[in-house]
Every structure is written in C-alpha cells, then in structure tokens.
Amino acid sequence: MKNNNNIQLICLLIFLISCKTDFIKNQSYEKIPFFLSIGQSNMAGRAVMTNSDTLVINNVFLFNENQEWEPAKNPLNRFSTVRKKIGMQQIGPSWTFAKEIVKKEKKIGLVVNARGGTSIKEWKKGSLLYNEAVIRVLQAQKSGNLKGILWLQGSADRKEWFEYTQRFKLFVQNLRNDLNSSQVPIFVSEIGNWKNTSDSINYIISNLNNHVPNLMSIEVTDLPHLGDSIHFNRDSQIEIGKRFAKKYFEFINN
Numbered sequence: 664m665k666n667n668n669n670i671q672l673i674c675l676l677i678f679l680i681s682c683k684t685d686f687i688k689n690q691s692y693e694k695i696p697f698f699l700s701i702g703q704s705n706m707a708g709r710a711v712m713t714n715s716d717t718l719v720i721n722n723v724f725l726f727n728e729n730q731e732w733e734p735a736k737n738p739l740n741r742f743s744t745v746r747k748k749i750g751m752q753q754i755g756p757s758w759t760f761a762k763e764i765v766k767k768e769k770k771i772g773l774v775v776n777a778r779g780g781t782s783i784k785e786w787k788k789g790s791l792l793y794n795e796a797v798i799r800v801l802q803a804q805k806s807g808n809l810k811g812i813l814w815l816q817g818s819a820d821r822k823e824w825f826e827y828t829q830r831f832k833l834f835v836q837n838l839r840n841d842l843n844s845s846q847v848p849i850f851v852s853e854i855g856n857w858k859n860t861s862d863s864i865n866y867i868i869s870n871l872n873n874h875v876p877n878l879m880s881i882e883v884t885d886l887p888h889l890g891d892s893i894h895f896n897r898d899s900q901i902e903i904g905k906r907f908a909k910k911y912f913e914f915i916n917n
Contacts, residue, residue, distance in 0.1 A: 695724060695732060697772030697807040698764075700739070700757040701786075701796050702816035704779030705854070707740040707747075708755030709894040716754055716897075722770040723761045730802045732772055735761065744795045745778040754897055756815060756852070759904025764911065771810075774803050782819035783830045788837040797841045809844050811914075813907055815852040817864045818893070824863040832874050849878045850910050852903060856884045857892040879914055881906040 700706055716737050724732035727742050738752035746752060757775055765771050776796050778785075786792045800809060820827050839845050853865040865884065872878045883906070886899035895903065 695770060695772045695807040696768060696810045697726070697774060697803055698811045698813060699796065699800055699809065700755070700773060700775040700777060700813040702777050702814050703781045703819060705895055706755050706813070706815035707743065707777035707779050708738060708753045708900060709751065710754040710889055710897040710900045712737055712753050716758070720761055720765070722765045724770065724772045726772060726774045726799065726803050732806065735773055739773060739775045740777050743776045743778065744799065745776060745792050747779050751779065754900050756900050756903040756907055757813065759901045760813065760907045763905055763908035772803065772807050774799050780819060781816065783816065783827060783834065786834055787830070797838070800842050809842060809847055811848045811850060811911055813850050817854040817868055821860055821864045824867050827864060827867045828871065828874055831871060835875050846877055848911070848914050849875065850907050851878065851880045852907070853880065853883045855886070855888055855895060857888050879910040881910055
C-alpha cells in the first residue's frame with residue numbers, strides 16, 4: 664500500500680512538473696504587441712524631463728541594444744541606433760502614447776528609432792535611417808507583433824512640401840513590404856506652425872490618408888513650443904501622445 668502511494672505521488676509530481684514546463688514554454692513564446700516610433704527630433708523628444716518622467720512605465724517594455732525587452736522609461740529614444748548624443752534625448756510622444764495604450768492592453772512594447780533634423784529623403788529605402796528601422800523591427804518581431812507605426816516628421820521638408828506625398832507614399836510601401844506587414848496602420852502627426860511656415864506641409868500630412876491606406880493623422884498646431892519655435896514642450900508632447908493613442912483606438916474600433 665505504501666509503495667502504491669509513493670508511485671501515485673511520483674506520478675503527480677511528474678504531471679505537475681510537466682504542466683509547469685508547458686506553462687513556461689507558452690509564456691516564453693507569447694509575443695508582445697509593439698509599436699515603432701520614427702521621425703525626427705520631435706519624435707526623439709527634446710522636451711525637458713522632470714524626475715517623475717524617468718520612472719518605469721508599468722507593463723510597457725522598450726527594445727534595447729541587446730535585442731531584448733526591458734521595462735520602459737525615459738528617454739525612450741536612448742536605444743535608437745541612429746540617434747544624436749544621449750543628452751539630447753528627452754520626452755517624445757511615445758511616452759504618453761504607451762501609457763494610454765497599456766490601459767487597455769495587458770502589456771506592450773516600443774521600438775523607438777528616431778533621428779533629429781532628418782528629411783523624408785533620408786528615410787528612403789536603402790538609407791541608413793530606413794535600414795536601421797527595418798532591422799530593429801525585424802529583430803523585435805522574433806518576440807513581438809508589430810501593431811502600428813508612429814511618424815512625427817516634416818519640419819525638414821517645409822520647402823519641398825510639393826514632393827512629400829509621393830516620397831512618403833513610397834516610403835510606407837517599402838517599409839510595409841520589408842516588414843512583412845502590408846496592413847500595419849500608420850499614425851502621423853502634423854508639425855508645429857509657430858513661424859507660420861508649415862501650412863503647406865501640414866496640409867499634405869493631414870491628407871496623406873487619401874494616398875496611403877490604413878493611415879490616420881493628428882492635428883497639433885494648437886500646441887506650444889518649448890521656447891525655440893522648433894520643438895514641442897513637455898505638455899505638448901504629453902498631449903501628442905494622447906492624440907496618437909486616441910487615433911489608434913479609433914482605428915481598431917472601426
């Protein structure tokens with residue numbers, strides 16, 4: 664009788680260990696939904712951080728230089744493979760965007776790979792900026808699912824606004840193809856118009872949805888700069904992130 668009890672106990676232990684192993688295996692292969700954030704300096708973030716801004720965002724993970732997901736905290740562009748010096752990286756819109764999205768998602772990831780001062784021509788297929796964005800996403804896709812792309816760029820193209828639509832359209836076509844994500848939504852932001860020189864490029868950006876499928880744009884011309892007439896301040900970046908999130912929820916609800 665005692666031997667039978669021992670056998671039953673051993674069988675139970677084997678069963679429990681097997682269940683735990685299967686659970687761990689399933690957990691390790693559960694892919695995290697993530698978003699790509701690219702563009703120029705306002706996407707990288709130039710608004711000055713406060714101490715509270717550097718705290719970890721619960722259930723949000725940032726893709727790091729080791730191709731791993733780590734708890735996300737500002738500056739989110741610090742792992743960009745094309746960024747300028749680390750001291751320039753501050754708060755961008757991805758911060759609040761992630762905080763809003765994770766309210767309805769169990770967890771999310773961010774791949775932030777922006778570079779200040781860049782034009783749409785510098786993001787064309789084959790360029791350093793384009794190639795690095797693709798590489799980073801393909802690496803992240805091994806453990807995640809790309810759910811959307813955030814784009815904040817255009818200041819460098821205000822004088823060549825008439826060519827922006829075609830250049831952006833080709834950029835998105837190539838990007839979606841190379842990421843094997845033909846239907847991934849794109850969320851784009853207008854740029855600040857503090858010097859009254861952005862009307863034309865903002866008109867183009869706001870109408871990109873007529874040329875690029877699964878694209879939604881946000882308006883930002885009511886938001887203030889940080890004093891340089893170039894970069895959004897902290898409150899503006901917080902609001903831009905919220906507007907991006909609102910468009911994302913509108914998209915998935917429709």
